[in-house]
Amino acid sequence: MLSINAVNDFVVRFANVNGSGSAxxxxxxxxxxxxxxxxxxxxxxxxxxxxxxPTWYEVRINEKGYLGRRDGVDMMISVNPQSIVKDIAAVKxxxxxxxxxxxxxHNEIIRDDINFIGIPxxxxxxxxxxxxxxxxxxxxxxxxxxxxxxIDMDEAVLKNIIAEQFAKKxxxxxxxxxxxxxxxxxxRANYECPTGLKLETRDAVGDHIMIEGNxxxxxxxxxxxxTVMAWYPITPSTSVAKAFETNCKKLxxxxxxxxxxxxxxxxxxxxAAIGMVIGATWNGARAFTATSGPGISLMSEFIGLAYxxxxxxxxxxxxxxxxxxxxxxxxxxxxxISTAYASHGDTxxxxxxxSTPAECFEMTATAFDLADRLQTPVFxxxxxxxxxNNHMSPPLKWDDSRVYDRGKVLTAEDLENMEExxxxxxxxxxxxxxxxxxxxxxxxxxxFTRGTSRDEYARYTEDGQVYVRVVDRILKKWETAKSLVxxxxxxxxxxxxxxxxxxxxxxxxxxxxxMELLEEEGIQVNAMRVLAFPFTTEVEDFIDxxxxxxxxxxxxxxxxxxxxxxxxxxxxxxxxRVLNYDGMPITADNIKNQIVQKNPLAPQLASKPTAS
Amino acid sequence: xxxxxxxxxxxxxxxxxxxxxxxxxxxKISTLCAGCGHDSISASIVQACxxxxxxxxxxxxxxGIGCSSKTPTYFLDNSHGFNSVHGRMPSVTTGAYMANRDLxxxxxxxxxxxxxxxMGQFVHAIRRNLNMVYIVMNNGCYGLTKGQDSATADYGSxxxxxxxxxFQAIDLAGMALELGATxxxxxxxxxxxxLVPMIKAAISHPGFAFLDVISPCVTFNNNNGSTKSYDxxxxxxxxxxxxxxxxxxxxxxxxxxxxxxxxxxxxxGSSIHLSKLAPHWNPSDRNSAVNRLQAAKTKGEVxxxxxYIDPESQDLHELxxxxxxxxxxxxxxxxxxxxxxxxxxxxxxx
Ligand SMILES: Cc1ncc(C[n+]2csc(CCOP(=O)(O)OP(=O)(O)O)c2C)c(N)n1
Ligand code: SF4
Ligand SMILES: [Mg+2]
Numbered sequence: 001m002l003s004i005n006a007v008n009d010f011v012v013r014f015a016n017v018n019g020s021g022s023a024x025x026x027x028x029x030x031x032x033x034x035x036x037x038x039x040x041x042x043x044x045x046x047x048x049x050x051x052x053x054p055t056w057y058e059v060r061i062n063e064k065g066y067l068g069r070r071d072g073v074d075m076m077i078s079v080n081p082q083s084i085v086k087d088i089a090a091v092k093x094x095x096x097x098x099x100x101x102x103x104x105x106h107n108e109i110i111r112d113d114i115n116f117i118g119i120p121x122x123x124x125x126x127x128x129x130x131x132x133x134x135x136x137x138x139x140x141x142x143x144x145x146x147x148x149x150x151i152d153m154d155e156a157v158l159k160n161i162i163a164e165q166f167a168k169k170x171x172x173x174x175x176x177x178x179x180x181x182x183x184x185x186x187x188r189a190n191y192e193c194p195t196g197l198k199l200e201t202r203d204a205v206g207d208h209i210m211i212e213g214n215x216x217x218x219x220x221x222x223x224x225x226x227t228v229m230a231w232y233p234i235t236p237s238t239s240v241a242k243a244f245e246t247n248c249k250k251l252x253x254x255x256x257x258x259x260x261x262x263x264x265x266x267x268x269x270x271x272a273a274i275g276m277v278i279g280a281t282w283n284g285a286r287a288f289t290a291t292s293g294p295g296i297s298l299m300s301e302f303i304g305l306a307y308x309x310x311x312x313x314x315x316x317x318x319x320x321x322x323x324x325x326x327x328x329x330x331x332x333x334x335x336x337i338s339t340a341y342a343s344h345g346d347t348x349x350x351x352x353x354x355s356t357p358a359e360c361f362e363m364t365a366t367a368f369d370l371a372d373r374l375q376t377p378v379f380x381x382x383x384x385x386x387x388x389n390n391h392m393s394p395p396l397k398w399d400d401s402r403v404y405d406r407g408k409v410l411t412a413e414d415l416e417n418m419e420e421x422x423x424x425x426x427x428x429x430x431x432x433x434x435x436x437x438x439x440x441x442x443x444x445x446x447x448f449t450r451g452t453s454r455d456e457y458a459r460y461t462e463d464g465q466v467y468v469r470v471v472d473r474i475l476k477k478w479e480t481a482k483s484l485v486x487x488x489x490x491x492x493x494x495x496x497x498x499x500x501x502x503x504x505x506x507x508x509x510x511x512x513x514x515m516e517l518l519e520e521e522g523i524q525v526n527a528m529r530v531l532a533f534p535f536t537t538e539v540e541d542f543i544d545x546x547x548x549x550x551x552x553x554x555x556x557x558x559x560x561x562x563x564x565x566x567x568x569x570x571x572x573x574x575x576x577r578v579l580n581y582d583g584m585p586i587t588a589d590n591i592k593n594q595i596v597q598k599n600p601l602a603p604q605l606a607s608k609p610t611a612s
Numbered sequence: 613x614x615x616x617x618x619x620x621x622x623x624x625x626x627x628x629x630x631x632x633x634x635x636x637x638x639x640k641i642s643t644l645c646a647g648c649g650h651d652s653i654s655a656s657i658v659q660a661c662x663x664x665x666x667x668x669x670x671x672x673x674x675x676g677i678g679c680s681s682k683t684p685t686y687f688l689d690n691s692h693g694f695n696s697v698h699g700r701m702p703s704v705t706t707g708a709y710m711a712n713r714d715l716x717x718x719x720x721x722x723x724x725x726x727x728x729x730x731m732g733q734f735v736h737a738i739r740r741n742l743n744m745v746y747i748v749m750n751n752g753c754y755g756l757t758k759g760q761d762s763a764t765a766d767y768g769s770x771x772x773x774x775x776x777x778x779f780q781a782i783d784l785a786g787m788a789l790e791l792g793a794t795x796x797x798x799x800x801x802x803x804x805x806x807l808v809p810m811i812k813a814a815i816s817h818p819g820f821a822f823l824d825v826i827s828p829c830v831t832f833n834n835n836n837g838s839t840k841s842y843d844x845x846x847x848x849x850x851x852x853x854x855x856x857x858x859x860x861x862x863x864x865x866x867x868x869x870x871x872x873x874x875x876x877x878x879x880x881g882s883s884i885h886l887s888k889l890a891p892h893w894n895p896s897d898r899n900s901a902v903n904r905l906q907a908a909k910t911k912g913e914v915x916x917x918x919x920y921i922d923p924e925s926q927d928l929h930e931l932x933x934x935x936x937x938x939x940x941x942x943x944x945x946x947x948x949x950x951x952x953x954x955x956x957x958x959x960x961x962x
Contacts, residue, residue: 035962209961219957225947227939228710230703251949259935261946263710268736272703275696275733279707282694283672283715284940287707301697395958400951404944437940438672438692438708439715446669448685450695460685 003115004094005196008038008063010074012151012197015087016140017080019051025140026057028165029147030390032158033061034210037202041067041509043389043585048235048329054083063204067392068510069585075151075197077143079121085109096195098146100139117191119146124182129175138179145183149193154201155184209357209395213386214290216357216396217316218243220364221288222251225404226314228287230265230276232295235328236384237318240290241266270295274302274313281312282449284409284437286368288314293322293335296342303377304343305451310424310433310474312371312407316364316380318387321583330583331384333505336559339379340533346471350378350481351533354386355508357393363486363531365398370484372407374477375432383554385585386506408434415444423447423458424470431476478534485532488539491515497524498547498601501578502539504530504560506585507552513588514595521596525550530560535567543570550595552578554586576600628665637662639686649801649827649842650680650749654687656804657718657747660811661688664859671716672708676701676730679756680722680749680827688718699730702737705744706928712938713929716815717744724754727763727782734784738791738820743927745814745821748784749801751829752840759832770837785824785919786905789898794925795821796901797918800845801828806916809857809884813918816857816878819925826914845914852893852904852917853886876921886918895921 004010012029016022023044030042038061045056060070072092078084078099091097093113099105101118110116121142125135148155159177166172187193218240221229231241245264252261263280267273273289280287291299296317306313321327322334341348350370352363364380371378408428415421415436421444424433436445447458453467454460461467491512503511508529515527528542543549543564551561558577564570578594580586625633637658642651661671668690675681677698684693696704705719726734726748737746752765761769764784765777785798795817799807807825814821826845828834834841839848853874860881873887876895886895893904901920908915937946 207958209958211961219954223948223954225942225944227942227947228707230707230710251953252947254935257935259933261935261939261942263929263932263934263939265706265710265740267703268732271700272706272733272736275700275703276707276710278696279674279694279704279709280711280940281707282704283708283711285711287711302700305697396954398948398951398954402944436692439669439712442667442669443690446690446692448693448695451697452695 001113001115002094003196004074004092006074007198007200008061008202010061010197011070011072012059012061012075012077013073013090014057014077015080015083016055016057017082018046018049018053018055020140021137022055022057022079022140024165025144027390028158028161029144029153030059031161031210032153033059033199034205034392035157035161036154036199037205038063038199039065039067039204039392041392043069043385045584046329054080061199063202065204066509066513066588068513069587071587071589077147079139079143088114096150096197098143098150115195117150117187117195119143119183119186121183124186125179128178128182134175138175141176141179142183145180146187147183148180149184149187150191150195151197152194152199154199155180205392207395208392210390210392211357212239212388212390213354213357213360213382214239214318214388215243216360216393217290217364217380217382217387218247219396220361221314221368222247223361223398224286224365224368226286226288226368227261228263228265228276228280228285229289230267230273230287231289231291232267232270232273234292234295236320236388237290237292237295237316239388240316240318270298271302274299274315277313278302278306278311281371286314286372288316288368290316290318292318292320293338294325296335296339300343303349304345304347306377307343307347307349308345308474309449309451310375310435311449312375313377314364314367314371314380315377316382319381319383327583329384331506331554331585332581332583333381333383333507333554334559334581335381336553336555336563339381340563348478350374350376350485351381352378352486353381353504353531355505355529357386357391358396360386361396366486369405370481373405373432373484374481375407375435376477381505383506408432410434410436410440410445412441415441421445422456424454424456424473426473426476430480431473432480482534482536485534485536487536488531488542489529490538490542491527493519493524493526495524497526499523499525500528500542500546500549501525501552501595502528502530502542502549503552507554510586510588510591511552514591517588517592518595521592523595523599525595533563535564539564540568543568543574546574548574548576548600550576550578550598552586552591554580556581628662630665630667632662632665632668634658634662636690637668637688639684639689642683642686644679644682645831647830648679649751649829650683651686652801652804653747653749653807653825653827654683656807656811657687659804660808660815663808664812664815666716666815670714671718673718673720674701674705674708675720676722676725677756678722678725678754679829681720681725683720683749699725699728700733701725702730702733702742702746706737706740706742709742709744709928711940713743713934714938719744719746721746721748722755723748723750723752723762723764723784727784735791738788738793738822740928741794741819741925741931743819743929745811745823747823747825749827750784750824750840751827751833752838753829753833755829755832759829766839769839770835772832772835772838783905783909785822786902788822789902789905789920793822793920794819794922796920797822798824798826798916800826800849800914800916802842802846803849803916806851806855809855810918812857813855813878813884813921816880816882817921817925818879819922819927848912848914850908850913850915852890852895852915852919854888855918856885856887858883858885876923878923884918884921896923
């Protein structure tokens with residue numbers, strides 16, 4: 001049999017039972033590789049359930065730094081009998097199947113084109129640990145230990161991680177180390193170590209960090225001065241709230257009095273959560289909420305109020321598989337249209353599309369500036385993949401001289417010195433008007449905020465002409481927004497081409513890798529990653545420049561493509577769908593295959609690139 | 613249509629202790645139906661704020677949607693107002709209050725706005741003991757959508773079209789008591805002498821102060837057989853006690869008979885004096901309030917007055933242990949942890 005041989009470029013998948021304590025062992029595995037200086041990207045594939053169902057942890061190791069998912073599993077670590085048949089089938093020919101041989105495998109599931117490596121995980125744990133709970137838990141460390149031998153993972157690095165993890169409970173260090181040793185010794189005694197898959201220490205991660213997108217988002221909100229967070233639990237956004245609270249406890253408590261410089265309200269539902277955000281921002285604080293698709297649906301009425309009454313709000317939409325409850329623990333980008341146009345009537349909203357934790361941090365902070373500057377809701381469009389998985393990311397950056405842009409808010413002094421105040425007067429001709437916060441001035445600047453039509457002085461009106469004036473002026477802000485949102489990033493191919501690929505958010509990882517794969521197939525593409533909606537002229541130019549643009553996204557209906565057509569009058573024939581919506585992050589191979597298949601200029605172009 | 617009142621004020625108009633005339637607390641001219649109970653409640657709000665010398669800009673008025681929720685336009689023109697969406701005033705007020713604990717929050721709602729679409733938010737604002745005055749202008753119907761029964765319409769009450777309500781009524785005051793509201797009162801739009809001191813006491817109360825104010829809808833629910841009509845309420849009204857609000861440091865002018873009166877001290881130094889107490893009722897005993905309310909219901913009385921007050925009430929900011937400075941007044945220096953902290957955060961992720 002031909003075994004797979006690879007150094008620093010393979011995929012290891014762990015098949016576990018959820019609630020069995022495997023997460024911490026798996027994290028240590030990924031962290032150890034990261035600390036060996038090798039780029040790594042782990043992904044949790046978990047059920048909507050608390051205990052007992054299959055869960056997988058897939059780790060791609062790639063020295064070149066491609067962090068997207070890759071098809072195929074080189075090594076499976078199987079500790080879940082429930083999914084074993086499927087797990088054996090998932091291994092690539094020549095790959096490795098590491099399993100607990102305390103019990104023998106049935107003959108009929110054995111494949112002869114992969115390597116079976118049995119480690120008696122349970123048996124060794126029963127021999128060395130008395131407590132049944134510990135026997136379960138340390139089984140996880142036994143397979144991590146076996147991996148130190150099987151793929152040459154640095155044991156000293158791993159031991160360091162264990163020591164850090166249990167710094168506060170040092171009693172747990174020796175039994176963990178024992179489990180590592182049991183696994184490693186057994187593997188060495190019974191198999192050729194390392195196998196064809198091998199790690200080699202590198203210096204390829206630089207100053208990067210390993211962090212979940214949601215944690216970075218929460219930190220972004222804290223750095224941006226958010227003082228009120230209102231939320232309702234929903235996967236995959238809950239950890240934004242949790243991280244906001246835990247970090248606020250460290251960073252936002254007055255050391256002398258122990259009092260909090262933040263308010264954290266678990267609302268009764270998403271309607272209330274967004275209502276609280278709007279109440280708080282109306283009253284001059286920075287406030288935000290984090291939710292997912294179902295929450296956005298519930299918040300829609302209020303989102304329209306904030307849009308029309310011109311109240312800033314920051315919403316984090318950590319997207320998950322829809323529609324309805326959909327696939328609540330799987331990733332997608334399915335809320336593009338429902339968020340871009342959330343609420344009844346003519347509404348449209350500013351969206352930001354982060355693709356790394358560092359961008360979650362930066363874009364969340366930017367979202368607060370944009371919301372205040374434009375006096376409108378701003379959405380950070382993350383997703384489950386980005387939010388809930390650890391990602392290798394550039395470090396979070398903050399410039400201490402950065403000043404919050406609180407937008408056009410009048411002080412008592414401003415009011416004192418001005419002749420007339422009209423809340424909705426477009427004084428600066430950019431569509432954005434001056435607002436006042438309650439409590440500012442004893443006799444000046446009060447006004448009535450309402451979701452009904454009103455004139456420039458915030459007085460109720462049903463006069464159609466006034467209404468048109470107001471909604472057109474609000475549309476003017478949309479133009480202003482274009483000058484403020486982050487610009488797209490472009491990567492030009494070496495030679496001229498008629499093809500562009502266009503994508504956003506977490507698709508970034510795989511799209512850039514796909515460029516290289518396409519190149520190998522003789523297809524050159526230029527790439528644009530869109531960072532924000534509204535679309536800036538660069539997006540329009542990019543589409544104009546190419547004969548065909550492949551729009552890569554993770555939903556069934558090509559929603560982003562619809563948005564491009566709707567907003568830019570782009571020709572639908574020019575925009576070719578490249579989609580993935582099975583709930584798993586899109587892979588580079590998948591993108592490449594779809595582009596090769598859908599290539600409208602197939603015969604000519606595959607061989608030689610033409611000039612545009 | 614929005615009417616603008618003349619802003620000219622006669623120089624000899626009486627002023628309160630911060631120099632404002634009563635007219636300074638008024639709003640735009642009401643567009644509600646002539647005789648609508650809601651307008652009388654607005655007038656009582658104006659009177660209470662004028663007499664208490666509330667600084668207009670230190671009060672925020674918020675509402676949902678309905679005829680009742682329109683009233684914030686018709687009082688306190690110098691205060692910021694927020695007419696939000698149907699049934700969601702409590703959440704907007706919660707957010708506003710989290711942002712600035714120093715203002716007075718006056719929320720106005722209707723029985724449809726509160727007892728149906730907004731029930732969830734109402735209930736949760738009570739749980740959190742949000743520091744606000746929450747007034748329901750209760751007419752037993754949806755005025756603005758032309759008279760449908762609301763969830764507070766009494767069983768057996770007859771609508772203008774002649775149909776009899778076959779569903780149980782939600783008693784908002786009773787519910788607020790059950791849910792642990794720290795101040796609960798009921799009044800009648802037509803009884804200003806009772807309503808004005810109740811509003812003042814509610815403003816002084818540091819926590820959720822709920823006022824269920826029966827407010828007849830003259831257009832859709834003032835007919836014979838309606839239990840929310842002016843006539844019915846006047847015939848069946850009963851009060852727990854006569855109420856008097858005494859501001860901080862003021863002299864008590866009335867002498868109350870022993871055993872027939874009670875005084876409740878409020879946090880800000882003011883107090884509430886109650887005379888002619890109903891038997892078996894103590895304003896700071898929740899059980900006695902629940903019992904008294906139930907007894908009145910059985911007898912077919914409309915029980916008004918202060919029902920319950922918890923003088924030890926701790927509001928949401930106290931419960932959350934927030935800093936004294938309003939959160940909306942903090943800037944980068946107080947809120948942003950800075951680059952050095954971020955460096956150590958980054959290294960904790962390596
Ligand atoms: C989401 C939504 N549904 C329905 C309405 C229509 N609507 C407006 S006011 C109202 C009822 C108001 O009743 P109430 O709160 O009792 O106020 P009243 O007019 O009686 O003072 C309804 C159903 C709305 N504005 N919003
Ligand atoms: S319809 Fe009823 S509630 Fe509405 S304004 Fe007229 S009287 Fe008042
Ligand atoms: Mg009503």
